[in-house]
Amino acid sequence: MTDQAAPAPLIGPKRDLAPLLLPLAIAGFAFLLIGSPTTWLTLTLAALAMGMMVFVIASGLTLIFGLMDVINFGHGAFIAIGAYLAMAVLGPLAPWMQADSLTLNLAALFLAIIAAMLGTGVLGYAFERVLVRPVYGQHLKQILITMGGLIVVEQLLHVIFGGDQKTMALPTALRGAVLIGNVALEKYRLLAVAVGLLVFLVMQLTLNRTRIGLLIRAGVENAEMVEALGYRIRRLFVGVFIAGSALAGLGGVLWALYRETFTAAIGGDVVVLVFIVIIIGGLGSVGGCFLGAILVAMMANYTAFLAPKVALASSILLMVTILMWRPQGLYPVAKR
Amino acid sequence: MADPLLRLEGVHTHIGQYHILQGVDFTVPEGGITMLLGRNGAGKTTALRTIMGLWRPSRGAITFDGRAIGGVATPDIALAGIAYVPETMAVFSDLTVEENLILAARSGPIDPRRRDWIFSFFPAMQRFWHAPAGVLSGGQKQMLAISRAIIEKRRLILIDEPTKGLAPAIIEGMISAFRELKHEATILMVEQNFRFAAALGDTVAVMDDGHIVHRGKMADLAADEKLQTRLLGLALDQHQ
The missing domain is CATH 3.40.50.300 (P-loop containing nucleotide triphosphate hydrolases)
Known part of the structure; x- marks a missing residue:
């Protein structure tokens, strides 16, 4: 072939680093405006914690959208179910939560998270089977039916657990802050950052180092060709939907503990933010979703301090600005 | 017959x-x-x-x-x-050339002799082995699409x-x-x-x-x- 003519150097992957500079630029700009390093550091940690929780919730949704082309407004239902399941598990484990032992505290949280992820994973399977599968490829119907599913789940939670506001207190060892110099770093926020980073790491390893991960990335681009290579994309769809729902359940636990009070509307409240994050990141891109979640959280926290009246609109303003720069999001995934 | x-x-x-x-x-x-x-x-x-x-x-x-x-x-x-090479080539742009072929090799890891055999008539596949398929030219994408079909017998x-x-x-x-x-x-x-x-x-x-x-x-x-x-x-x- 024509390329046989001369030996050429091996060509490696190109890295698009420009979007990675955005959080640094925003943090640097905020530092200049805030002035106080202590306040800036506290706000930045709060932003990272919030960003990680939003990422955990959004990561599953971006894969569901990217791979299955499903607009799932029902994702919020799994956030709420995760929060309620955790509350149900942590109730009987109150002695462990109140014990002055980090091990017992974390063991209780771990059990609550496992219950929430298993429960939302199983319900995710049922949700995909009953509601989503009949409307593959029909976006308007997807929006209507998944929104309907969200409303039904919220009402069922009211019926089962009551319509009043629920509380979920932090375990003893995770209350308060760690002082480093003059900077107070809230312990729970540090845990949320650690969990978010762990989820990101596991997802990156899965997507880049395993055959299942390659299939998911390939399926996001061209599901038909994945089938033509001999893989059953339907099973992959179901697996991703279950994993995405379980991640929403995990995010629900983290988010409810972060807020300490919640209602069945907790999912619906956060799902708009989640959609903004996955649009900013590029639909189907886990890396973009991670970066988008951090950016949205930074804007929310910095503007809440600097200009509270703008805070509510900060996510929308950020999305508009980024889409003007990159209309397909920060890391667009090529589609067939 | x-x-x-x-x-x-x-x-x-x-x-x-x-x-x-x-x-x-x-x-x-x-x-x-x-x-x-x-x-x-x-x-x-x-x-x-x-x-x-x-x-x-x-x-x-x-x-x-x-x-x-x-x-x-x-x-x-x-x-x-049966292998299929569509008109659109349908290479996975976000995956490297190697990853495209890993997915096409259904029975296990890529056979190095088979890979070298493909390199012998499509040398660009070796040169772009670790590059995302999205950076390939039209001709190179076609070579990758065909390589994917023949990476296994x-x-x-x-x-x-x-x-x-x-x-x-x-x-x-x-x-x-x-x-x-x-x-x-x-x-x-x-x-x-x-x-x-x-x-x-x-x-x-x-x-x-x-x-x-x-x-x-x-x-x-x-x-x-x-x-x-x-x-x-x-x-x-x-x-x-």
Whole structure:
């Protein structure tokens, strides 16, 4: 072939680093405006914690959208179910939560998270089977039916657990802050950052180092060709939907503990933010979703301090600005 | 005479309200290259997609290696030993060349001897081994799409217009590559470039308006200008 003519150097992957500079630029700009390093550091940690929780919730949704082309407004239902399941598990484990032992505290949280992820994973399977599968490829119907599913789940939670506001207190060892110099770093926020980073790491390893991960990335681009290579994309769809729902359940636990009070509307409240994050990141891109979640959280926290009246609109303003720069999001995934 | 590897009998395919294949009958003998020719819109791509299970035949029978595959799910058809190179190439742009081939190697890790054999006629695959497929040129993407189909031994390879949009120099190189490949697997190829088809094909079927209108040896069609004009609209010397 024509390329046989001369030996050429091996060509490696190109890295698009420009979007990675955005959080640094925003943090640097905020530092200049805030002035106080202590306040800036506290706000930045709060932003990272919030960003990680939003990422955990959004990561599953971006894969569901990217791979299955499903607009799932029902994702919020799994956030709420995760929060309620955790509350149900942590109730009987109150002695462990109140014990002055980090091990017992974390063991209780771990059990609550496992219950929430298993429960939302199983319900995710049922949700995909009953509601989503009949409307593959029909976006308007997807929006209507998944929104309907969200409303039904919220009402069922009211019926089962009551319509009043629920509380979920932090375990003893995770209350308060760690002082480093003059900077107070809230312990729970540090845990949320650690969990978010762990989820990101596991997802990156899965997507880049395993055959299942390659299939998911390939399926996001061209599901038909994945089938033509001999893989059953339907099973992959179901697996991703279950994993995405379980991640929403995990995010629900983290988010409810972060807020300490919640209602069945907790999912619906956060799902708009989640959609903004996955649009900013590029639909189907886990890396973009991670970066988008951090950016949205930074804007929310910095503007809440600097200009509270703008805070509510900060996510929308950020999305508009980024889409003007990159209309397909920060890391667009090529589609067939 | 030996049984053909692939047989289509009275195959009809509807896409929405359109009746595209209207009783297609042809066979692909084992070994060599069978060309599927015809004017634009004759139904060639639909025929390949129907064989691959990407469109469901509404009527008729498709038999591969003695087994009925009409209406069978696409992954099962692939696992039966049929590879598909679509007209769009459908390489996974976000994945590297290596990762594209890892996915195509169904039975396990890529065989290094097989990989080196592919490098011998598609050296660009070695050069771009760790690069995302999205950075490849059109010709290189076509090489990757074909490499994906041959990274493991297959009984039958369906290839849809491999020369579409490629420069003449690359097409010449592809002819050499396919001459080597046809010793390895049976190929059913849709092609618009008659010179390319004439240089490679052993047998030929010509489609028009959803039917097969001619079957025979490729050399006979290449030698008969009147037949070419009648079936395809142009004689060989008028083709690119």
